[in-house]
Amino acid sequence: MTGLNHTLLAAASDTAERYDSLVMFINILVVLFFVLVIGATVYFMFKYRRRHEGQRTSPVKHNFKLEFLWSAVPTVLLIVMFAWGFNDFTALSQTPSNALPIRVIGKQWNWTVSYPGLDRECTAEMTDDGGAETEFVVPVNRPFTLKLSSEDVLHSFWIPDFKVKKDALPNRYTGYTVTPTEVGSHRFYCAEYCGANHSRMAGTVHVLSEADWQLWLDGKLEGMPNCKVDPSAPDYAPKLFVKYGCAGCHSTTADQAVLIGPPLYGLDTKGEETMEDGSKVATDDNYIRESIEYAEKKRVAGYAGKNMPVFRGRISEVELDALVNYIKGLDDADNGPTNDGTDSE
């Protein structure tokens, strides 16, 4: 299923290398103390086993020097451990300027990984048995910064080989920065319990060489998901319509009852729209474009007090084109997108 073979986790990132040193330090202390405690216990068990009833025992009740020593030495070691761990921990939230921004959205039960500014989005639709295997790629030796959030409940994005993890929350962004150091494929999992198919909310991150990364960006890398968003796909615009929340306020067919904003079907047939101030405006491409970018500039009659956010700068030129064409093409008989239809196809 995964084609991966690792019996021991590779140190595949800068974080993992720092982790390895600290874990080695803790391992040494843990083994040392374990051998001391259990060694002494086993030694005493044999040396002081009861050989006969009434065997005399030592009257020792306490020993200040010994007790001070076994309080003070662990205290010092624990402080070192704390400081070392804290130092490495802060590195996760430091973002260098050359970091590749990556946007990760969790929902029940798949991950969507997109690359802001690159028109790439990697995701996996859920299969019949409830699983989804998202695959995405990152370049080697370049830090990437995950910006995490969730569409529903808590999730957590864990890449064990990179030794990084952070919860994805529905009400704020979280994230971390990490630099992969090994070309290869690494599993990631949802680590925060999120319901029925939690155990199938997983995937693989492929770390590419610099050359392969360039090929991938050009859409020429074989054997890897290219995640290219295809503006010519028939469901491209309907998905955008849902993604940007348009469907929450605007009807696209006459039988929909969403009336927070003006209905968008049949605009081309009508040719014009009456505004709040009584004027009439032609419903051409530029009207639709302006209404998406700066909705407040013209207000359709009957929609006073209904506000729509400014989309200028939040939406790419390619996406804007697709939406304008899509809205223009909506007529009364059209089957527009709905909020619930796109996830289950």
Place this chain on the structure above:
Amino acid sequence: MATTTVEGATTAHDHSEDVDFYRSSRGIKSWLLTLDHKRIGLMYLAGVLLAFFAAGLIAIIFRAELLTPQIDLLAPATEGGATVGRELFNKLFTLHGAMMVFVFIIPAIPAALGNFLLPLMLGAKDVAFPRLNLLSFYVWLVGTSILVVAVLVGQLDTGWTFYTPYSTSTHGAAPVILAVTGAFVLGFSSILTGLNFVVTVHKMRAPGLTWNRMPLMIWALYSTAVIQILATPVLAITLLLLIFENTFNVGIFNPAMGGDPVLFQHFFWFYSHPAVYIMILPGFGVISEVIAIHSRKHIFGYKAIALSSVSIAIISFLVWGHHMFVSGQSEFASALFSFLTFAVAVPTAIKVFSWVATLYGGSIAFTTPMLYGLIFIFTFTIGGLTGLYLGTLSTDVHFHDSYFVVAHFHYVMMGGTVIAFIAGLHHWFPKMFGKMYNETHGKIGAVLVFIGFNLTFFSQFLLGANGMPRRYAEYDPHFQPLHVASSIGSFILAAGLMWIAIYLVRALISGPKATANPWGGASLEWATTSPPITHNFHDTPHVDSDPYNFPEIDHSIKTGHH
């Protein structure tokens, strides 16, 4: 130095015609309406053992499922059966965790063993408020019923942590409100027990039983009682906020209404972390008693052990955020919580070192309770040391929510508290029931439990470190060998526990009669008959020495100080 002289001890045999508390009154009503702390303790014992059996059986079922990477045992062979199987798996681990934590481990030592022993060890006739004590048992029964009904009827599949917004959104908030109500009612029962114990310790110690002469079991129960009283109300606040949010639609935890799901985690762990110490501190008490008595040695570092219980009780309120290093809590808060977590490690380490030092120069008998005491040192040391990887910020980022955490808390909760509970059960079995079990049978059980436990949970450390997330119904195939090892271990462990149940029941029926003091204990519970009479002691005992002053101790040896 004086040896222990306890007045009830010499007179115990003179009153052998007096009936013990079992025979003083008969009939089901004499049990259900009893005000005798010993009977209440035994009813608790029956209850918690039943809960332990049920929750353990559930664990065996899902460990059997985890023998293979795909969901198969629990999944019906229909279309979409895999999802149904995963949902069932999720419900099973929820029930396992909720019952083990809230119904079994929290009351196991304090309410069952503690109720029986506390007045006996203090030389008192009963606890301070016997009626309140009976009430706490029935409140425990009600809480248990609510919790189990909530999980079963409400189809709860949230895990025992009930994290929002999953817990309040997917199936509606009603089941989780009911479950938290159950947990709170159970908590209320521990408040009542805690209050009772605190007052009893303060007011009802026998003449001469000064604070510094109290058995360490009493110190541990006392510290536990203080946490129970102070921490449990936070659970009530959480419950009220959940009800408030869902009745008046005020966003508190639900992000859809402007609430913050991380806030729920703060509330949950503000109770549940101190609750971890409610679970383990009484275990420390049992181990202090068992190790000292069975090695005929004065406990090493009495004051250090007693005060470390108290300091653990205090610091336990300040470390809840270490469950939340990757939750989105601020890095600064995480740093403080990490530091305070290490602060708890010091008194805990002091205890372990003191127990080992107690063995030095002793006369160690490998009785069944002592074997569990030694197993405790082994498993709890592993549990404690692996906590270092989790308290350290950057390494916890990797281990959090993995099988490593599962292994760690089972080493502490099961390898610690449950092993101590079994040690205590064997140590005080003759006192509680007036019968002896077969020592050979006891040793076979201890070996099975030791092997089974370590195979089950040590495999899980390796799984977690290698990247296996917790609460997974299915897993990547390369994890299979370790999962198989863990499952086989759990079967051995289950066999060991069943074996213990069988020989203990046999001992109850046909075991030889136990003497008043089979281990030669110097604390007051051994100064009365086995089983004790209803009023515990014929005459009020007087104490003029400490409880670890055994006759074997050779006071002519110089210890090199004082």
